[in-house]
Amino acid sequence: MKPSIDVINGKDFRRMIAGAYGAFMREHEYINSLNVFPVPDGDTGTNMLLTLGAVAKAVAEAPDEGIGSLARRGADSAIMGARGNSGVILSQFFRGIARGLSGKDTATSAEVGKAFQYGILYAYRAVARPVEGTILTVAKATAKGTHRAVREHAAFADILKEAIATGQAELRKTPDMLPALKAAGVVDAGGQGLICFLNGCLEGLEGRDCGPEANFGHTLTVPGITADTTIAHPYCTEFIVKRFAVGLAEVKRQLEQLGESLVLAPGESMLKVHIHTAHPGDVLESAIAWGTLHDIKIDNMADQHRKIMEAEEVPAAPVVKNHAKAKLAVISVAAGAGLTAIMQQIGADMIISGGQTMNPPVEEFVAAVHNGAAEQYIILPNNKNIVLAAAQVKKLLGDRVAILPTTNVPQGLAAILAFNPENNLEDNLQRMTAAQAAVKAGSLTMAVRDSTVEGRNVPEGSYIGVVNGSVAVWSGQLDIALKKLILYLAGTDSSMVSLYYGAELSDREAAELVKEVGKELQGLEVELYFGGQPHYQFLVSVD
Template identity: 30%
Template sequence: ARTPEQLQVLADAGVVDAGGAGFLLLLDAALHVVDGEPLPEAPAEDAVSARGPVGAAVDAVAVRSSGVAGELDVSEHRYPLDVSEHRYEVMYLCHVADERIEELQQAWGRIGDSIVVVGGDGLWNCHVHTNDIGAAIEAALDADGRPHRIRVTDLFEEVAAEQAEREAAIRAAAGPAAPSTAPDLPAVTTAVVAVSSGDGISELFRQLGVQAVVGGGQTLNPSTADLLAAVEAVNAQHVVVLPDNTNIVPVAEQLDPLTVKTVRVVPTRSMPEGLAALIVYDPEVDAPTNTAAMRQAAEAIAAGEITQAVRASSTPAGPVAEGDWIGIVRGDGIVAVGADLDGAVAGLLDHLVGDGAELVTVIEGADADEASTHRLEAWLAERRPSVEVEVHQGGQPLYPYLFGVE
């Protein structure tokens, strides 16, 4: 437990070895259960500095002699830190002068715990648990530092998702008990769970036979627990999941071993791909058969989207300024840039709608307006007169238009 004296990096960070402290906590718990020893009390506030446990706190978990040669009085071993009640884990690399790093640590000591700051020569790896994400980042700026590669994790959500997965695994291991069904949904051989962003798209999915719609999208990825709850809610023993976003595909692929139901994933990367897959969905055949047909349909379309740049960058389509409109094609990246929405839409459609295209599906987002939609329809009528155009109100945020081309 005297690990800060044995490893310089722990001394620099002001922490004890987590494994050693955890082992002592285990001994405390065992003594409490077996011999009635009281559990350790939390240390006084002044026992922990902004840099983590100081000497007095480290001594509280150090091995102490009982006074009997060759024996240890483990009843005096105490774990000095309570379990964190802070929700967020904030980590980043920080370029900051070595003499200013103490300021950052002191600022963190006022807003969080589990503080680890290691490094030197102007580059520091920083970690804290806190309820104030902004203050955790501002602490670096206040010390004239430059944080980058910032990562924030919601610890409460992570724990809840892991717990849901464990509970589902236990239920699956217990065998096929009578599965729960949703009484207001028709019983089918295979049901579909789809991820959607926007009320209009969600309604389109339901009209095409989706039994459960999970909210999500580019800025809000559902957890495994969210998707698992939807799988359990549908009235079928076979389920096909449409993630409709590249980031959600690996989450969806974790579902099958967590339930007694048969779950298959069609790795749709966008909502237009999800709509295309649903055209060939057959509720009366099994999930593997549906998956093969739906995957082929999703892969047959070209999908694109329009959104607004949040920062300046350089792209194959040209330089992008903050606030520019950009056209993105799945697999090709940014293919069109425009200072106005119409210009970006025209550039995207010119790239996306080839000579062999037959149908363009347009999904209007929350920020689309009727005049802009009329102008893009006019552009298609003039430049691609043989193409049929379908327009749907999707209501998705951030993306005024989503396109699917078949």
């Protein structure tokens, strides 16, 4: 029989984190599939995987050997790499673990068990209004199991097994707590993710290699694509400099002459560089003198603007001066070249790429603020699954940022239009809050699985109109679903409909659809814009 592990050291901790990451690489698609809502944003598993990937990379590469310092590195990386609500909750779990292991080179099974209990507590506190039947319910159950095993002086492997057993038992009950889970016949995705994490930790601790080889991949993507039809610096150039031995000020001085949207992310004897340039060869030629170059990636951003340049019949959004040098500016989240262009044209200073299925990590917001020209920023997440990550930015940066928790793109657009850089922060927040609250918005997408809405079956492949997180209308035909969604949103006082069409539709297809639908929308003026968003055929705003 394998001997009990009574003392946990840094090597054990590394193995646990690697095991957890391997488990998520194996299971994240299954976790995604547990999403009960039939829209293509079931990314709980992916968000947790990417968040955990940031932790695993930091812990694997850290020179530290003590379990306390490794836990702290992991927690810091989790917070910066957190994506989506599930990723933020997981990052707070690591923050609690780090608190429990602070200052320790090694820890007893009881001490690590208590640290995991801290993790559960921090995760629970991360959500303002906890809902039973979610990951937090499962977390509470694992905390009880952990507490019981710690009191019995069990080895840490046995503590994990008890936590998994009690968590799984509670996970099986989640369909009885949330009607949506019961109707879909699934358990909570976040709760399943927590069990996957604990199982992976156990696999790593016991030396069972059950997952694929770790591939940490690309961990930092920083916005900065302009919306001009001609791009002065069309090549997005990224690379890592290892054995970095040059001052950041000197690097910045050299690179500022070669492009724009410069982001420098230093680490332990390394530097990650992101820049938009017309001459990537000159950038790399300069960088080769700083150390060894790795993970070089060069993308031509002009390709991302093809749709905008071709959409001649689409009315242009009003152009408003970009306030990059103001004391106060806006950072907005958007997915799609068209939405990016519109937001910049009406006054957003910076755009972070993200949205449904594409939740940006906390570090992208932090990097944007640190590298921006404004003294303060108002952040518009424009998606309910990004609001919690934006809140973490506020905790990290304090008064440099304010969060306006917009949950969809039309709300974000209305808020930007209400923004006035000449006013102070409080006045802008008041005006922008009122503007976004008045928006009637919905989105049109395709159901990715069979579902039941108000007792009626909505088959996979149907076009569904989503309003305030619920399926409001559906049809097997795109034009009918679009008309239903517009009429659902429109009131007697409505006069204008703004439609933003996605990447899956051509300009001609979108124009023909709107022409056909517009015949039956008496009294409503319809304006069509290219949005370029993935997965969603139309975003709809009614005024």
